[in-house]
Amino acid sequence: MTEGQPGEMTASTFQPTDAPALRIGQRAPNFRARSTRGPIELAEFRGKWVVLFSHPADFTPVCTSEFVALARAEPRFAALDCQLLALSVDSLFSHLAWIRMIHDRFNVRVDFPIIEDPTLEIARAYGMIGADSPDAASVRATYFLDPDGALRASTCYPSEIGRSVDEMVRILAALRKTDKGAVLTPADWQDGDDLLRAPLHTIDDVLASETASDWFYATVPDAEKAGK
Numbered sequence: 001m002t003e004g005q006p007g008e009m010t011a012s013t014f015q016p017t018d019a020p021a022l023r024i025g026q027r028a029p030n031f032r033a034r035s036t037r038g039p040i041e042l043a044e045f046r047g048k049w050v051v052l053f054s055h056p057a058d059f060t061p062v063c064t065s066e067f068v069a070l071a072r073a074e075p076r077f078a079a080l081d082c083q084l085l086a087l088s089v090d091s092l093f094s095h096l097a098w099i100r101m102i103h104d105r106f107n108v109r110v111d112f113p114i115i116e117d118p119t120l121e122i123a124r125a126y127g128m129i130g131a132d133s134p135d136a137a138s139v140r141a142t143y144f145l146d147p148d149g150a151l152r153a154s155t156c157y158p159s160e161i162g163r164s165v166d167e168m169v170r171i172l173a174a175l176r177k178t179d180k181g182a183v184l185t186p187a188d189w190q191d192g193d194d195l196l197r198a199p200l201h202t203i204d205d206v207l208a209s210e211t212a213s214d215w216f217y218a219t220v221p222d223a224e225k226a227g228k
Helices: 061-078 092-106 121-125 165-177 203-208
Strands: 049-054 082-088 114-116 141-145 151-156 195-197
Touching: 049 165, 061 082, 061 092, 061 165, 092 114, 141 165, 151 165
Parallel strands: 049 082, 082 114
Antiparallel strands: 049 141, 141 151
């Protein structure tokens, strides 16, 4: 991995002692690395949503179940203009052997890139693991990056528990739906459900509301759904 343009934050600029967890709204560190789809750079995906997710190790049961599920769900992410990117400490050749095993065992082809991170440089740059972590056993992090490369949401699971692919898709759909700030998604929202209007911010608007709660809690139909 090499450094990017002047002023650009890349994985190679980090040291184990200065790798805080990436925060929502921050620009994700750029990196260049080898992957199962050839050399890859995060910046090449600008203009698209990206879900960057890490897994503890190849040839492990929970990770295998996740990759089978994510490979099958890849068209759902593509429909939301999203690129899946996987990452782990394992070498490129381990990744290749693993996805061959997945293909033979489950008849599933893993087409999205799996990035090698044998030195944990990328994982530490993103704050996926602590600076003093001896290995990557605890890494099962997911980062939702917007088309500008900024972190918009993240999740972190222990190694014993597999992620919900449906929830990953739901988070991505919700981020896209609320991206312009006019609407919000309520609890348990699913794509196509009613949305929440952003709350009003002036006393004139509050007093003009039909009810005492309309100014801060008002549902609105999904305009995309209504237009179909």
